[in-house]
Amino acid sequence: MTFAAPSPIPSRTEYVLEAIKRGILTGGLVPGQALVETELAARFGVSKTPVREALKTLAGTGLVVMSQYKGVTVRTVDAAMAHEVYDVRLLLEPEALRRSIARRAAFTEAAEALERAATADDNAERSLANREFHRALYLPCGNPLLGRMLDEVRDQAALVSAVAWAVQPSWEKEAAEHEEILRLARAGDADGAAAALHTHIADFVRRAYPEQEADA
Known part of the structure; x- marks a missing residue:
């Protein structure tokens, strides 16, 4: 290669x-x-x-x-690793997004990341763009430590996505969910956007690694 x-x-x-x-x-x-x-x-x-x-x-x-x-x-991706990473995201990302909305973030970079994901040539570029989309949601939260904690799992989350997509492509569904999350965030609906983000993260790992659903 x-x-x-x-x-x-x-x-x-x-x-x-x-x-x-x-x-x-x-x-x-x-x-x-x-x-x-x-x-x-x-x-x-x-x-x-x-x-x-x-x-x-x-x-x-x-x-x-x-x-x-x-x-x-x-690194080998298995259900246990995927759920560890996504558990952190479920705990932290929705709250970070809620705070970003409260601070009246414009989410311009999130919109740009969505466009890059839609026009990506391969899953690697798409995965990286999706990672940047999520980062653009949580980074304006006003708590640098919270942002750094989420940054620490970004690459691992991208790896989980890449491995899952290779088996079961689902990026079009996730792209539609991203658009709805961004719409709610820009409308100032903190509760709705946070709930949509939580569902988005939880549903992905549940679809990709169903054998661990009962333990998630």
């Missing part, structure tokens, strides 16, 4: 980081696959140092796992 270099490249580490992340979200790098520093360095034409730093960053966001015995691997 080849990776297109972003332009401009902020740094070698950033380039490698984004390339590996895109590979994971497109399925080019599959869950459980080993990520060998020397192989990645050769693929991207860099030394092992930026690869090592990129992998450390990805481990911090939960996209890869570092093991003393197995080395670095792409």
Whole structure:
């Protein structure tokens, strides 16, 4: 698999980081696959140092796992992992959106993210755009700590979505739900928007991982 270099490249580490992340979200790098520093360095034409730093960053966001015995691997998505991530979102995102509405956020960036998702060329771009949509809802909440807590699970949520879509494409349904959430938010309906967001998050993980529904 080849990776297109972003332009401009902020740094070698950033380039490698984004390339590996895109590979994971497109399925080019599959869950459980080993990520060998020397192989990645050769693929991207860099030394092992930026690869090592990129992998450390990805481990911090939960996209890869570092093991003393197995080395670095792409994180495996299972029902337990998906419900852990989505439980955090269910607890925090609706309240953050409610506060964003109370602060009269314009949600311009959310609308732009919806447009990018609708015109995306692949599920990786769509997943990233969807991630930015949700971030644009909660970031204006007025509590930087709450925003950072939700930022910490963004990549993992994108990975869950990418894996689920590969099995059962449902992005069109989710896009319609996003539009309704944004409509309610822009109308100033905090209760309605928060409820719609909660249902949206809960329904996705329930559809994608029904075997854990009783424990969710």
